[in-house]
Amino acid sequence: MTLAGAGGPRAWFRRLPVVTRLVLAVAVTMSLVLTGTAGLVYWRVQTALDRQLHDDLAAYQQSLDRALRARTALPPGPSGSLYQVLDVHGRVLGAGDAVGRRALLTDAELDAAARGHAVRRDVGSLLPITPDTLRLQAERVTAGGAPRIVVAAVRRGHRDEALRELLAQLALASGLTLIAASYVGYRTARAALRPVERYRTAAATLADGGQNLRLDVPADRDDEITRLGHTLNRMLDRLEASAVRERRFVADASHELRTPLSLLRAEVDVALHRPRPAEELTETLRSVDAEVQRLIDLSNALLDLEELGSADHITRAPVRLTDLVDTAVAAQVRTAERAGRALTVDAADTTVDVDARWLVPALGNLVDNALRHGHGTVRLTAAVHEARLRLCVTDEGPGFPPEFLPRAFDRFARAEASRTSEGSGLGLAFVQAVATAHGGTAHAENARHGTAVTLDLPC
Template structure:
């Protein structure tokens, strides 16, 4: 792995707070460095402009005095000068130089050729003594070429820049510390709810009693990414609760309902094994066992269908003509109604609906089957669409639902007293309600003056 790759891997292993603080520190360092550089450049430019102005003025006064052969004028405090001939010999010089040459041979040659030379002597950092800024030009005095060198001291300028650097470094350092601390506090405060959520999830992972009493405390006075995460986790806990409740209900229902047919089957088999039986008796026993096995199969299929619908994973809506949907659902029940000399009528419009016929057709069939077995007279199936909703209504002319049964008609294994002598699992209307709920709808049963009515109102 390359060095940048190793650095990236190390950064990813750091805690989130540390990475945020590091990001803030690096960003602020870049911003402060850029700001400090800009301030330093502006101040340095202003100081250099003033120093260059003083140097140019002093150098011009020296030029005029040399051309006129006058006494060289004094310059700014600490200024120096030299006047050289064409061979580089010092003709006049400030007392402080004591014969020292300010120009190098190459610079003297360049000035002799007509160039203007300007440079600094000494450095800003580290601190050195006798820092100068000099400028040299060629002039003509009495017909002879002369090199006039003017120099001014940079001490005040350099001292101001060093003081500025110190202040910028101090201010930048304090600002970086303050920004890093603020970033740390902000990151800790922002991630504190995440830590609470993590603790809650850890408690859930260690819990053996379900999640009924475990909910994350989410503030209600704000709407940011963290609170939305909390709401999402709470919804996840709700779904886990619902899933656990469905699982418990499934086990309880299966245990309760499977006990009776299994007990009957064992009793039949035990009786058949404990005493000799003839062929006719054995056939009757096998028929009884077969009936109970069929009941078990129907019960298991109904429970599995309910579980699949409750989980929300079994519904796959598709576009289908309303007429075709109802014809397919009613096909087998038309013959049964004719056999009992009853009429089955279907009323619908010419519409296309988006539902899952794999589930909706059996639900309609359950309602028609109940009307055939427990109702009387004409059975009417009516379908209407309006505003993206499909309303299905099944009515008959029978005695209707027992009043005490209506409030629990769609509960699992709920059967009216009058229907307990007829075959059934008590899951038919529960399946109808589950199909309606899976289509974002509801199921409702009521008694009317003419008989029983069941309504399905679902999205389409």
């Protein structure tokens, strides 16, 4: 078997272009339909013509039988009709001028007619055209006490000519209909697949490095092609968002990791420049350890943000709101005690459907920020109203600078007063990412006596 023939006709058909396959499918289907329709029309017309021909032949046969029994002259039949009278041995006893003594019956037909069976037969064919096409009928008749075989025949010329004309017209009509249907199928397939070709061209442009590419999907209809276009556009949105996150992650990492790495290099270079006392080396190692921890915290924060941004969905599960809040502030209670600060919690005793894996560290970040940058009592309130969870952390500090509020949740954004303090500027960005992943919002504002950061989430 050759490679071209591998798989058979079905595999060959599947390798054809879609438009070609559609046109072939339309052509084959229309051929079957037209063939069936033409066959039905031909059968109905042929049946009607044969019935008329049979009626004429039967009437002629009966008139011959009556005349023979009455011993009168045999009557003329329909135009072009023939007759022949035979004895049981096949001898011609009488015949019309057009047929003479030519044998119309075969030996087997003669024998069957002599035994009393009716014999019917067509002489000549419809296609190819033959002369003297007849339909004959032979019966045994008793006349004057002697058996006779009467053969009556009528010409089929008009019937055959009508059927040939019908075949020609059906073939012409079917051929023209098949050509028209194939053309319409081709144009329809091309028109239906034209948007797909545009989508393919656009995808090729994207593969070649195109940016901000979106498919032009008509808004005035809803069919399989437009739904495909909308799906591809959503996929392009996801791809672009993923690319933006990737570029942002690389930019953030390179920007923020440069400083601690430079400090580490500087500390090590100074320590290696000349022999140092043990006290100075210990101090250098403490500084290096602090910078390494800062790198770890920063890397973890960046990875958490990237995971939140790239996840398709969060995993919600029922959890007691009081347990959630207690877990979130557990690590901050000692910090507040060491700083001589009060930390109060007011949580409703209810169950919420959230992802505690992300919400607990988000609340911990808010409380930690309030303890490090605020003053006075830190309050965490948690309440549920109309299927929405509202979490609010407030302090009694000076609040955010007004110009900083619009970008408080941006990555690495830090107010001027906090730039010399610990922190990477990713805490509030992480909080907003958690709120967005839950389908909620995060909001920061300066209250009358300090700062308030609020999370509003569906639960």
